[in-house]
Amino acid sequence: MTAFSITGSVGGRDRVLRRSRRRRLLDGLAGYGLIAPAGVFYLGFQVLPILFAFVLSFFDWNGINLATARFVGFANYVELFGDDSFWRSVVHNLLAVVLILVIQCLGSFMLAGIINAGIRGGRFFQLVFFAPMVVSTVAMGMLAIFIFSPSQGLLNSLLRDMGLGALAQPWLGSSTWALPAVVITAILQNFGLSVLMFISGLGQVDPAMLEAAEIDGASQATILWRIVFPVIRPVASVVFLLGIVSGFRLFDQVYVMTSGGPYHSSDTIVTYLYSIAFAGNRVGYGNAIGVVLFLILLVVALVQLRLTRGGRAND
């Protein structure tokens, strides 16, 4: 510690060593003392539950009386593997991820590019796009029910007024359209944050580089790929990761807007987990679903980490 080399010249080497050893011990105690309060809550309500989820996934239990819990080994996972309702939910989540990547991630990049180009009113649009982020998912979901409502809903009224009545759908009551409608609602909520993040990333592109590239006659595509993309890569990877994760975690909007219906056509992994655990009273099986979701998200995070690391190695 440099501070003590200064006092060392005054007090002699031995005293400094003794003091620094005491300091190190104090630092050790202080270190644990300072992380302990946060650690108690974190271990108690994050780490313990996840371990608990792993353990319970090997049991058959109704969640009420611990005496009725029965160890079943991998039976829950075996059942899950052959559970069509579970796989249907996984497919719905994958569909949500695709919609989010295309509409939210690519769309927000496009709009960020437009705003970043210095268009008039850019700040106003940023302000508007971000607004849904501060509103609760429940309120947005309930507002969306009015929009998608079949007979008096805003969307259908608008379509009919424009003479496009043939396109009107019972959106949330249709097994084809319920899931996309829910996902669009979720996207609208997060879109503004993606736009803002891309704008902050684009702000780091060096204008001199762009000018030089243009003088050299580089095409738009080359500039985008060679100059803009490397700079915004870290931001883009965060936007894509958050998008993918939000697709797999989709719950609030589904619960509020469709409860997974009609006929499970908008069920997601998390809504399925909770119908199993709370309506079906199958806590062990529910936790097995949770563990699988955890593993899926872990793989996503590791792939993302790998991709961003790879990018840095190439620079």
Place this chain on the structure above:
Amino acid sequence: MKFARYAPWTKVGSYVWLILLAVVVIAPLAWLTMSVFKDSNAIVTTPFSLPTSFSWQNVVDAWNVGSFAILFKNSILITVVSVFGILVLEGLAAYAFSRLNFPGRNIWFVIFLAGQFVPAQIIALPSFLQINALGLGDTQLALILQYLSWAPFAVLFLRASMMSVPREIEEAAMIDGAGRLRILFQVILPMCRSAFATVGTIYSLWIYNDFLFPLIYVRSPENATVPLGLSQFQGLFTTFWGYLVGAIFIAVWPPLIVYGLLSRQISSRFIAGGVKA
């Protein structure tokens, strides 16, 4: 920074996209605000016309039916206590991780960070069983305990900002005889004020708007939060549109007004949080 010439879109095309999305965001809110002044019948029959008379009846009815006074009190209390607790707990931990050398520091740091990869949706079920086992089922305390455990983002973000405080400043204070805690409160804290504000803003929104944990932990209406109370209006969807519109109006506008007043700070803090997390 501008590279207008480089943008591959024409100006008109650009505005079409921007305005289209702005309309998608604003139209539902405009419709909500118009409809709240109409009676249930007019909401359905004339959805696009301005209200003919201004009556707050829907808002007043929804406020009373939904006991929104209790919901707001609960939500605000839970959010304030949890966010304040998070800032204290994770501020101390972040300081230890950024400045103190203690055996096992890196392992503990990794343990704290690992939580970033564990979604709340997985924690909810096992933690609900735990809460029940502790006899805290259906309490607001259970929610606060859960929110106080949302450490990873705050620890990561606060640590990063404390790392950027030059060590020389701290060492100067140390030579002057200041202890660790005094350095934390009088040197580090003032210099990391914006990082604490960022964490406070982001966590306030996360916790205030959280739906999953109240849904699972809380049963009785007197312990419900705004999102949970609002979701229970859903049963009215087929009949009482007036109440419903009033309830959504009550839930939507307070956060929007706060956002309108503090939009620049809120959005810039979210960017800081999003980019560095």
